[in-house]
Amino acid sequence: MPASNAGPDATFPRLLLQHAAQRGNRPATREKDLGIWQTWTWSQVAADVRALACGLAAQGFQRGMHLAIIGDNRPRLYWSMAAAQALGGVPVPMYQDAPAAEFVYVLNDAEIAYAVVEDQEQVDKMQESLPQVPTLRHIYYDDPRGLRNYEGVTSFDRLLEIGREFDRAHPDFFDAEVAKGRPEDVSVMLYTSGTTGKPKGVRQTHRAFIAAADGARGFDALGPDDSILSYLPMAWVGDHLFSYAQWVVAGFTINCPESGETVMTDLREIGPTYYFAPPRVFENLLTQVMIRMEDASALKRALFHYFTALARRCGPEILDGKPVAVGDRLLYFVGNVLIYGPLRNVLGMSRIRVAYTAGAAIGPDLFRFYRSIGINLKQFYGSTETCAYVCLQPDRGVRFDTVGNPAPGVELKIAESGEVLVRGPMLLKEYYRRPDATAESIDADGYFHTGDAGFFDDGGQLKIIDRAKDVGKLSSGAMYAPNYIENKLKFFPHIKEAVVFGNARDKVCAFINIDLGSVGNWAERRGIAYSGYTDLAAKPEVYKLIGECVETVNAELAHEGSLADSQIHRFLILHKELDPDDDELTRTRKVRRGFVGEKYAVLIDALYSGKTEQHIETLVRFEDGRSGMVAADLRIAEAGTQSA
Amino acid sequence: MTAARRIGEVILKLDNISLSFGGVKALTDISVDVREHEIRAIIGPNGAGKSSLLNVINGVYHPQQGTISFRGEVRRDMNTHQAATQGIARTFQNIALFKGMSVLDNIMTGRNLKMHATFLEQAIYVGRARREELENRHKVEEVIDFLEIQHIRKTPVGRLPYGLQKRVELARALAAEPSLLLLDEPMAGMNVEEKQDMCRFVLDVNEQFGTTIVLIEHDMGVVMDISDRVVVLDYGKKIADGPPDAVRGDKAVIDAYLGVAH
Numbered sequence: 019m020p021a022s023n024a025g026p027d028a029t030f031p032r033l034l035l036q037h038a039a040q041r042g043n044r045p046a047t048r049e050k051d052l053g054i055w056q057t058w059t060w061s062q063v064a065a066d067v068r069a070l071a072c073g074l075a076a077q078g079f080q081r082g083m084h085l086a087i088i089g090d091n092r093p094r095l096y097w098s099m100a101a102a103q104a105l106g107g108v109p110v111p112m113y114q115d116a117p118a119a120e121f122v123y124v125l126n127d128a129e130i131a132y133a134v135v136e137d138q139e140q141v142d143k144m145q146e147s148l149p150q151v152p153t154l155r156h157i158y159y160d161d162p163r164g165l166r167n168y169e170g171v172t173s174f175d176r177l178l179e180i181g182r183e184f185d186r187a188h189p190d191f192f193d194a195e196v197a198k199g200r201p202e203d204v205s206v207m208l209y210t211s212g213t214t215g216k217p218k219g220v221r222q223t224h225r226a227f228i229a230a231a232d233g234a235r236g237f238d239a240l241g242p243d244d245s246i247l248s249y250l251p252m253a254w255v256g257d258h259l260f261s262y263a264q265w266v267v268a269g270f271t272i273n274c275p276e277s278g279e280t281v282m283t284d285l286r287e288i289g290p291t292y293y294f295a296p297p298r299v300f301e302n303l304l305t306q307v308m309i310r311m312e313d314a315s316a317l318k319r320a321l322f323h324y325f326t327a328l329a330r331r332c333g334p335e336i337l338d339g340k341p342v343a344v345g346d347r348l349l350y351f352v353g354n355v356l357i358y359g360p361l362r363n364v365l366g367m368s369r370i371r372v373a374y375t376a377g378a379a380i381g382p383d384l385f386r387f388y389r390s391i392g393i394n395l396k397q398f399y400g401s402t403e404t405c406a407y408v409c410l411q412p413d414r415g416v417r418f419d420t421v422g423n424p425a426p427g428v429e430l431k432i433a434e435s436g437e438v439l440v441r442g443p444m445l446l447k448e449y450y451r452r453p454d455a456t457a458e459s460i461d462a463d464g465y466f467h468t469g470d471a472g473f474f475d476d477g478g479q480l481k482i483i484d485r486a487k488d489v490g491k492l493s494s495g496a497m498y499a500p501n502y503i504e505n506k507l508k509f510f511p512h513i514k515e516a517v518v519f520g521n522a523r524d525k526v527c528a529f530i531n532i533d534l535g536s537v538g539n540w541a542e543r544r545g546i547a548y549s550g551y552t553d554l555a556a557k558p559e560v561y562k563l564i565g566e567c568v569e570t571v572n573a574e575l576a577h578e579g580s581l582a583d584s585q586i587h588r589f590l591i592l593h594k595e596l597d598p599d600d601d602e603l604t605r606t607r608k609v610r611r612g613f614v615g616e617k618y619a620v621l622i623d624a625l626y627s628g629k630t631e632q633h634i635e636t637l638v639r640f641e642d643g644r645s646g647m648v649a650a651d652l653r654i655a656e657a658g659t660q661s662a
Numbered sequence: 663m664t665a666a667r668r669i670g671e672v673i674l675k676l677d678n679i680s681l682s683f684g685g686v687k688a689l690t691d692i693s694v695d696v697r698e699h700e701i702r703a704i705i706g707p708n709g710a711g712k713s714s715l716l717n718v719i720n721g722v723y724h725p726q727q728g729t730i731s732f733r734g735e736v737r738r739d740m741n742t743h744q745a746a747t748q749g750i751a752r753t754f755q756n757i758a759l760f761k762g763m764s765v766l767d768n769i770m771t772g773r774n775l776k777m778h779a780t781f782l783e784q785a786i787y788v789g790r791a792r793r794e795e796l797e798n799r800h801k802v803e804e805v806i807d808f809l810e811i812q813h814i815r816k817t818p819v820g821r822l823p824y825g826l827q828k829r830v831e832l833a834r835a836l837a838a839e840p841s842l843l844l845l846d847e848p849m850a851g852m853n854v855e856e857k858q859d860m861c862r863f864v865l866d867v868n869e870q871f872g873t874t875i876v877l878i879e880h881d882m883g884v885v886m887d888i889s890d891r892v893v894v895l896d897y898g899k900k901i902a903d904g905p906p907d908a909v910r911g912d913k914a915v916i917d918a919y920l921g922v923a924h
Binding site for chain 1: 799800803804806807808810812813815816855858866869870
C-alpha cells in the first residue's frame with residue numbers, strides 16, 4: 019500500500035493533478051458505452067477537468083457558486099465535481115430519480131445558477147423547474163440524444179470547447195485557481211434525505227472528506243490497484259465517499275455501468291476488488307440466486323444446499339481465521355471449488371477484497387451467507403454530516419449486529435439519553451443557511467449529535483438500535499424501538515417494508531409490505547393465481563405466511579427483556595407498495611413514519627379499534643407523473659404473542 | 663412537431679392499386695402517397711386491408727392493378743429484395759424474430775445487406791469479414807443504445823416479454839438504416855407505459871435520423887398524437903386521407919368506426 023498522498027494542504031483538485039503527474043497512464047475511470055468498456059487515464063481526466071473548469075469560468079462561474087449535478091453515475095458528472103472544486107465552487111449532486119417538483123426546493127435553497135445534467139430526461143425536468151427557479155441560467159447536458167432542437171441548453175462537448183479556447187487565451191488561469199483553493203473551503207454540499215421535514219444542505223470541507231477518505235484508505239489498505247463499480251445515487255454521501263473522495267484520495271479506478279439495468283452484468287465484467295452496497299442490494303442478489311437455484315437440476319440443487327449448509331456452519335469462521343475442524347476445512351475446500359467459487363463469479367464478486375454495507379440494518383442470515391461463501395462483507399456506520407465515516411468493522415472483527423469500532427481519528431461517546439455523539443475531522447462545517455440547525459446538532463464540546471440511539475457491546479463495537487427520537491414508550495411504560503422491530507420483520511425475504519406503531523399506546527401493531535418478487539414466486543410455486551400486488555397482498559395464504567413471520571419476531575422479542583412488551587398483536591398487509599413518489603419513503607428508501615401515520619390514519623384506527631376489515635382509497639402517483647386511485651378492503655389479522 | 667424536421671417531396675406513391683385473393687378483394691383502387699420525413703398512419707377496422715397495403719409496399723404481395731413509384735422509379739410491383747436494398751425496412755404485426763437467438767444476433771441480421779464478405783472469409787474471420795463485423799457491431803450497438811435495450815443484449819428473444827420483443831423488432835429494422843420504415847401495429851398489446859416508450863422511440867427515430875415512417879395503429883390517441891397525415895381504409899377502399907384533425911371529424915370515418923344504421 020502506498021503512503022498517504024493527502025498532505026495538510028490537500029484539496030481534491032490538487033490530489034487529482036498529483037495522480038495525473040505521478041501515474042498519468044493508469045486508468046482512472048471506465049464507462050461501458052456501445053457495449054465496450056472505455057477507459058480514461060488520470061492525465062486524460064485531469065485534462066478534461068481543466069477544460070471543464072475553464073469552460074465554466076468562461077461562462078461566468080465564480081468562486082463560492084454552486085453547481086447542480088444530476089444524473090446517473092457518468093464519468094463526466096464526476097469530473098464536473100472536480101471542475102467546480104478547482105474553481106473554488108461547490109458541487110451539489112441531486113437525486114436523479116426525483117420529479118421536477120422536488121428539484122425546485124433544492125435548486126432554490128442552493129441558489130443554483132449552473133447545472134450539469136445527464137440527458138434529455140433531466141433537461142426536461144430542469145426546464146419544467148425554470149419558472150420557479152429564477153436563479154437557474156445555465157444548463158449543460160452530457161448525452162445529446164433527443165436534445166438537438168432544444169433551446170437555452172449547452173452540450174457538454176461545447177462546454178469543453180469553450181473551455182479549451184479560454185485555456186489557450188489564459189494559460190495560467192486554471193493552475194492559479196487550483197492554487198487559491200484551501201483545505202477548509204467547502205468541497206461539496208449534500209442534501210439530507212429529509213426523513214423529517216425539508217432536506218438540509220450539509221456543507222463539507224475538503225479537509226473533512228479527505229480525512230474520512232484517507233482514514234478508510236489506510237484502514238482497508240486501498241490503493242491504485244483497486245477498482246470499484248459506481249452505481250449508487252451520486253447525491254448520496256456513500257457514493258460521494260466511495261466513488262469520489264476515496265477515488266481521488268486512493269487513486270483507484272471507478273467503473274460506471276452502462277445503465278441502471280445492466281449493473282449485474284457490468285459487475286461481473288469488472289470484478290471489482292472493493293464493493294459497497296446497501297443491504298437491499300445484497301438481499302436482491304441473494305433472492306435472485308435462490309430463485310434461479312429453484313429452477314436448477316436436482317443434482318445442482320442438492321450440491322448447492324449441501325455446501326451452503328456447510329458454509330453456514332463453518333464459512334465465516336474460516337474467513338475470520340478461527341479454528342475449524344480439519345474435516346470441515348477439507349469439505350469447505352471442495353465446496354469452494356464446486357459451489358462458492360462459481361457462485362462468487364456469478365455474483366461478480368470473485369475479486370472482492372473488501373465489501374461494505376450500510377444505510378440500514380442487515381439481516382443476520384443474509385450477512386452470514388455472504389461471509390460464509392468467502393466474501394469479506396463488513397459494516398460501517400456514518401451519516402451525511404460525518405462524511406459517512408464514524409465506525410468501521412475491522413477484518414476478523416465482524417459481527418452482524420454491530421457497526422464496528424470508532425474509525426481512525428474519530429471520537430465517540432454515548433449521551434445519557436442513549437444518543438450517539440461523535441467528534442473528529444470529518445464533521446460537517448454547517449447546514450447551509452440553517453445556523454439554528456447547526457447549533458442544535460453540534461454541542462459546545464464539538465460533538466455532533468447523530469440522532470441515533472446505541473450502545474457499546476462487550477467487544478467495544480457500537481450497536482445502533484434506533485433513531486433516538488423514535489425510541490418511545492408504550493402506555494405501560496415499557497421501552498419501544500420501532501426501527502428495531504421493523505428491521506426484524508424486514509429480515510424475512512417475504513417482507514419488503516414494515517411500519518410499526520405503538521408509541522404511547524397499549525400494544526404494538528404493524529403495516530406490512532410484501533416483497534412482490536419473493537412472495538410472487540412463492541405463490542407461483544403453490545399454484546396461487548394473482549393479478550398484481552394488491553391482489554396478492556390480500557390472499558389469505560399470504561396473510562398466513564406473513565403471520566408466521568410476525569409470530570417468529572414475537573418469539574424473539576419475548577426473550578429480549580424490556581422489549582418483550584413490544585410484540586406485535588395485530589397487523590395488516592398494505593394494498594400498495596410504499597413509494598418515494600407518494601412521499602411515503604425518502605429517496606434513500608427510509609420510511610417517513612409521521613407521514614405514513616397521517617396518510618393511513620384510518621387504518622391505524624382500525625388496527626386499534628378491533629375491526630377485522632377496513633376500506634381504504636389511496637391516491638397513487640405513477641412514474642410518468644400521472645396519478646390514480648387505488649381502493650381496497652384490507653383484512654386485519656391477529657398475531658400470536660408469547661409471555662416472556 | 664419541431665421546426666427542424668422538414669417534410670419534403672413525395673417519395674412513395676401508390677396509384678390505383680387493386681389486390682385480390684381469388685374472389686376476396688383486399689384492396690380496391692387505392693392511391694396513397696408518402697412524403698419524405700413524415701409520419702404517415704394507416705388506420706381502419708379489422709380486415710380493412712391495412713397490412714395488405716404495407717405488404718404491397720415492400721413487395722410481399724403483388725397487386726393485380728396499379729403502379730408503385732418509389733423515389734421516381736415506377737414499377738408494376740415491388741419485390742422484397744428490391745424494397746430492402748432501396749432502404750425500406752419493416753416490423754410485423756405478429757413478431758417475426760428468431761426466438762432462440764440473442765437480441766444482439768437478431769439485430770445483427772438487420773445488417774445482412776451491408777455485409778459483403780464471402781462465407782469462407784466469415785468462417786475464418788479474417789480481412790473484410792473482421793472489419794465488417796466490427797463496423798456492423800458498432801452500428802448495432804448504437805441502435806441498442808438508442809432504444810435502451812442494453813440490459814437484454816445477450817438474452818434469447820424467446821425469454822423476453824412481448825413489449826420488449828416489439829422493441830427488438832424495431833431495433834432490427836433500424837439496424838438496416840432504412841429511409842422508409844414500415845411499422846405494423848408497433849404498439850398492439852402493450853400497456854400504457856410501454857406504449858408511451860414506443861411513441862417516444864418512433865418520434866425520436868423520425869426526428870433524429872429523418873426516417874420516413876408509415877405505421878398501422880389501432881390506438882387512436884397514438885395516431886392522432888404522432889402522425890402528420892392519416893389514411894383511412896374500410897373494406898379495402900380508401901375512405902379518408904388528410905391531417906389527423908380533418909380525419910377525426912370525417913363522417914365516413916366515424917361511420918366506419920362506430921357503425922351506421924342502414
